[in-house]
Amino acid sequence: MTPRQDIDIRPIHEDETRDWIRALNTGFQFPPTVSDADVRDRTTYIIPERTLGAFDGTRCVGTFRSFPQEVTAVGGTPVRADAISNVTVTSTHRRRGILTRMMAKDLAAAKERGDTVATLIAAEYPIYGRYGFGVATTTAEWTIDVPRAGLDPRWSGPDDGGRIDLVDGDDVRKTGPELHERLRRAQPGVVDRDERWWQVRTGALVVDPASWTEPFHAVYRNAEGEAEGLLTYTVDDHWGDVKQPLETAKVKDMIAVTPAAERALWQYVCSVDWVTKVRTGWRAPDDLLPHLLPDPRAARILTQADLLWVRVLDVVAALEARTYGATGTLVLEVVDRGGLSGGRYRLDASEAGASCARTTADAELTLDVSELGSLWLGDESAVRLAALGRVREERAGAASLADALLRTSRRPWCPDIF
Template sequence: MALDIRTIDDTDLTSWVTAMRTGFLVPAEPTKEEVEVRGAGMELARTQGAFDAGRCVATFRSHPQRLTAPGGAQLAVNAITNVTVSPTHRRRGVLSRMMARDLAAAKERGDAAATLVAAEYPIYGRFGFGPATTATRWEVHIARSGFDGRYAGPACGGRVDFADGATVREHGPGLHERLRAARHGVVDRTERWWRFATGDLPSPMGWKEPFHVLYRSPEGRVDGLLTYDVEEQWTAMQPENKANVRDLVAVSPAAERALWHFLLSVDWITAVATRDRAPDDLLPLLLPDPRAARLTSQADHLWLRPLDVPALLAARTYAAEGSLVLEVTDPDGYAAGRYLLDAGPEGAACTTTSRDADLTLGAGALASLYLGDESAVRLAAAGLVTEERPGAAARADLLLRTPLRPWCPDVF
């Protein structure tokens, strides 16, 4: 029987959530509560399912998102998530059909790009996506860090205080928006996100109550938030507890130093593990012995798919004045064309052109360059960018690279 790929409705939710769990190797049937909680956060008009004899065998959905470009511009993008195909129905073009429907709708809406966090690297390049940010995870062995454990409050002034979930919901959204305005690669967080993060909504993934800590500047402004939980373990009457950092949002170096110093000084904690931090995070440099911060993972994180190249390139700022002609290839057509970029620190203009190209590259390579994390010279050496004029890759790097590397702290 031919597969029926379509937008779902309320009557499909249980079957859809069951298929998603199967795709993510979670065998148990979803509870009624899980289906209701997930359904409340989904735009059904942007949610697809593939059905075989009435049974959902593949899932796909998207939602609106705001992405910060270099320079602070807020881009409207199409965030893709919950992509699964049941093992019984792979290699039949199901994902390709769902992706084509979704990208066509995003292009028609005027979204500048699509985003996702890839569970597996090889899947999404064929759809025009490229890795645009890198995420790093650290584990700090506190005994080796060189910190004096006799903590007496932030050395830089201000104060740290424990907070409950309601207080975090009051201060967290505004704090994150300040971070998002200043750090490219960061995406927005909805009210629903904050409710899940503070236990105000039941999480489909289970819940363990964390500790929340706020940093207030000497002027009383909330400039930082730390959320962590603890894995408790004692050996021979000695504590060997690990703190797992779920979230650390800081909008000033003073706040970041104060929150790390606080956590690394908590009694009975002997190790601290992070989730996805920026690859140029301050953490190792804050330790008297940076080697105490062991790198446990460094990998691609946010992937980007250009849909409107002039809108993307004109939205960001650039490190220097200059122009560049890019020939972008895209079998699906969304990003294909030859574009003249006139760029500078104050902004840019991007238009189609008939001038000879300086660089030729695919949509995925452009995605990797866009937020400033990748080098055109490096991609050219790997054969992923073609330099049509000598020195064009180096000129692209001069324009596109950013002093801070882009960072997306969230999985969506």
Template sequence: MTMTRSLEVRTITASEFPDWTRALDTGFLRPPVTSDQVLAYRLASTDLDRTWGAFDHGRCVATFRSLAQELTVPGGAVLSADGISNVTVSPTHRRRGLLSRLMAADLAVAKERGDAVATLISAEYPIYGRYGFGPATWTTEWTVDVTRAGLDPRWAGPDRGGRIDLVDIADVPELGAEFHDRFRVLQPGAINRDERWWQRSTGRAPTDLPRTEPFHAAYRSAAGEVEGLVSYTADSVWGDGKQPMNTASVRWLTAVTPAAERALWHFVCSIDWITTVRSGYRAPDDLLPQLLPDPRAARILTQADFLWVRILDTVRALEARSYAGPGALVLEIHDGAGLAGGRFRLDASPAGATCTPTTDAPGLALDVRELGTLYLGDESVARLVALGTVTEERPGAAAVADALFRTPRRPWCPDTF
């Protein structure tokens, strides 16, 4: 057996990228053969200084990549984040500490670079808590039986002067990028969409996998401003009696006003021949079920954790977000990696916050992973106290923390990365 000390962990070179891609595809159980066209495209959009590999006698056996990211926090501030993706360990090299070494190396660089947080979307729940990540947003997917939803079958479009237009796929990147920059500052948990995201979303990115081109539609207000966008695909299924049984699958739907959100859902559910709508991954408190005359027509398919957050700079992170009301709290943060731990006093108000190291007695004691879980305002501190993952050192501190941290609507990350 190859000993752990013979395994080299480092960033990769351009010449090693095909081998790194093979290891990545192997880890994700995808065919480990990639065309030259796809390899060239991936390499051109990859920052090799943030692309890590583990090598055993020159062969890549583990992969890890991070990307520059912007995360919206409660109040609309945008924080620089270390977005972590493409994490794999080949099945021949499991349980040798490779992920721990890759994670430690990347987080150290991210901390030095000045990223306030790190983020990822976890394929497996048990892995990332030990590295200080906590699930900060959740996601829900519904399927809607349109025939039972009770929507007006004569619906011809939105009222109040709004309208819905189909958008040619060539126009989506420019239109969508401007709209998404307006949307994401309104939605805690949202991240930026780079050029590669738009290329993948509109089919301009080469791929070796089968692909179905989506339809796109925009909701425009009476003033003509885009207030919502939807991307969806549809299948072609007909029953024995020549009755349509088609499903529309929403890839993404975002809106900056409730009117736009309601209109786009009504639009998707009113498309001729569509009898079922799959919502795609939505916020758990999405408007979709309750905007239907019969919410029971919507059935939950998936409900799970989504965006995980790891605090790298406690002071910057806590000072960046807004808080529901005035209050003060002393937090004892434990961080085994030594990146964000310490005792801090948070003085918060709707107008802003200060966070400073202190020697005052703590009100709450928690691991940095629980701080990540609480950071975007989705989780209840009192619930974590009941679960035993947060310790209330001073009576009433959990109630103070909940009053400060919780947000009126649940945070949501619309995108994978």
């Protein structure tokens, strides 16, 4: 076994890209063969100095990549984030501190750059809390039994003066980015999407033609002709034994910036001929969907789980970036085993804004930086965390005050995996 100190953690060189991808595929249990097309594609978007490899001699046995991102704070402010992805350690090299070293290297660089938070989507739950990440958003997916839903099968379009138009990928690349910008200005937890994201999702960039299925795209326009929603979906080809269509529509993405758009797009996809089930894709856990149906029981939960994890790197910047629903002052003792963000902070918050600074005043609430990540977007409850023993009140009522300040009326949501 190679000693820990002999595993070299460093940014990869250009000629190591194929070996890095092979290690990545191996870590995620994908076929290890790497195509020339995959190598060419990867080199167009990875940032070499932020693409780490763990090397045992010349063999890559660990992968780690980060890239710039913006995540929307409560109130609509975009916050600089260090987005972490492609994290693997080859099974032959587990338990040697490889991930810890890669994570420490990346987070230190993010702190030095001035990033406010780090973000990731966790494949496995138990790993990332020890690095200061906390669950900041959850996601839900429903399957809709269309015949049971109670919707009018004769429905032919919105009754509010709006309309539904089917469009192609070129139209989506024109309309989608602006709609997504409107969504992320209003929805805490949403992350930005770059041009490549839209190219991949619309087929303008196809890395693996064998796995590509061209989707349908539907745009909702209001009575004034303004686009307010975009739905992307595929439909399988399944028929019953007695020549009966039993097809399932799978929603790949839905952006709705108004309730009218959300209602119209769900009504539309549930009205497509031959579709008897709709899989909603990943939605906010408090999505309007079930109660847009005459029979909400027709929508059955398939998945409800954590999605976006947040690691606070700059407590002052993170707490000052967001808005608050009440007025109050709270002194937080933030414990950070990673040595990046720990200390005592005084938060003075009101509906007009907030200020935060280090302080020597007595702490009122003590919490790990991972719990601060869970509270930051307003989804988690400090009272609940106190009951779980994950935060500690130093002053009676401090957790309730934290909830009054930090929690949001609608839950944060991140629609994307990265």
